[in-house]
Amino acid sequence: MPQDKTTNSLKEDIAQTGEISSDRQAKDTLRLRLAGSWKIGARFPSADVIQKKIEASGGIRRIGFDTENLTGWDSGLLTFLIKISGYCSKNNIIFDKEGLPEGVGRLIVLATAVPERKGARKETAHEPFFFRVGSSALELWQSVRELLAFIGEATIAFLKFLVGKASFRRSDLFLFIQQCGADALPIVTLISLLVGLILAFVGAVQLMMFGAQIYVADLVGIAMVRVMGAVMVGIVMAGRTGAAFAAQLGTMQGNEEIDALKTMGVSPMEFLVLPRMLALVLMMPLLCVYADLMAVIGGLIVGVAVLDIGLVQYINQTTSALKVSYFFIGIIHATVFGVLVALAGCLRGIQCGRSASAVGEATTSAVVTSIVAIIVATGIITVVCNIMGI
Secondary structure, three states: OHHHHHHHHHHHHHHOEEEEEEEEEEOOEEEEEEEEEEOOOOEOOOHHHHHHHHHHHOOOOEEEEEOOOEEEEOHHHHHHHHHHHHHHHHOOOEEOOOOOOHHHHHHHHHHOOOOOOOOOOOOOOOOOHHHHHHHHHHHHHHHHHHHHHHHHHHHHHHHHHHOOOOOOOHHHHHHHHHHHOHHHHHHHHHHHHHHHHHHHHHHHHHHHHHOOHHHHHHHHHHHHHHHHHHHHHHHHHHHHHHHHHHHHHHHHHHOOHHHHHHHOOOOHHHHHHHHHHHHHHHHHHHHHHHHHHHHHHHHHHHHHHOOOOOHHHHHHHHHHHOOHHHHHHHHHHHHHHHHHHHHHHHHHHHOOOOOHHHHHHHHHHHHHHHHHHHHHHHHHHHHHHHHHOO
């Protein structure tokens, strides 16, 4: 019994193996005998081995097949034969399909009916270093030109708005004011309150060493009113509103709605971009003042509940530390950030391609561009204020 099992196992192993042999029927003809199983998962020779054998034989102008002993086949045999067929086509060798099973012949004809389009296969080519540097420089210059053109068009649209000649719907402006203002209050409240709490805790760790925890009120009030309130609101609006602007305009670009507006003679800059920019620029200073108030309340909670500072004492210390100029500096920050976030969001949306992935890339680029612009603008305004002594 064990010997019978071994014999059966050997037969099954042979049945799962594809075999090939060859002989020359004529001076220029090579016949390949296919035997056994030529299915995926079975063991059979590769097409490269046969190609090397054809090259070694020399003078071969026709290849035929004998499949009488073929026990089974699937796409594994087709892949092998298609490779042989492609090799024959490149070397002017006749690929004779008469000896193949009828279904195999038809599938090979179907697979080779339409030739591969030139350039369809992705080729990896190593580009020289200076070529990559030059391409990057040209792309950067093109981006700068598009940015300057967009800023110029936005400025013209704003001037038309001032003289009452801009064509956009007032209802859209009020809708965007609501989205940029009232709808943003919950997230601005949460972020500003937590930032005020964090600043108060961080400052208290050092100030308590000198018994000067009362100056936590100065730290939180000046930092938030002068810079941090506007920066936090700007970052929040970049991720919330700037991304929304880019996604909206990018989707309209993909649906060819912007092209339709141009066809009807309506300026997309005035009809789509201008109300969004106005809404964000108008709401950013108000959100900044609100964020300042929430941050001061957050510092007050820490000062009263943790540092044992009296409520009236904390309020008096805050009001004595703050100056009117600090509020104006914060409002200037917020106004500039509103312009930058609106420009970045609308610019990336207008530049968006016409696919779903392009909309995602435009949204991500809008957020990144806005945040980078906010940080750079903060540094510039801070240096200017320092030079001016305010």
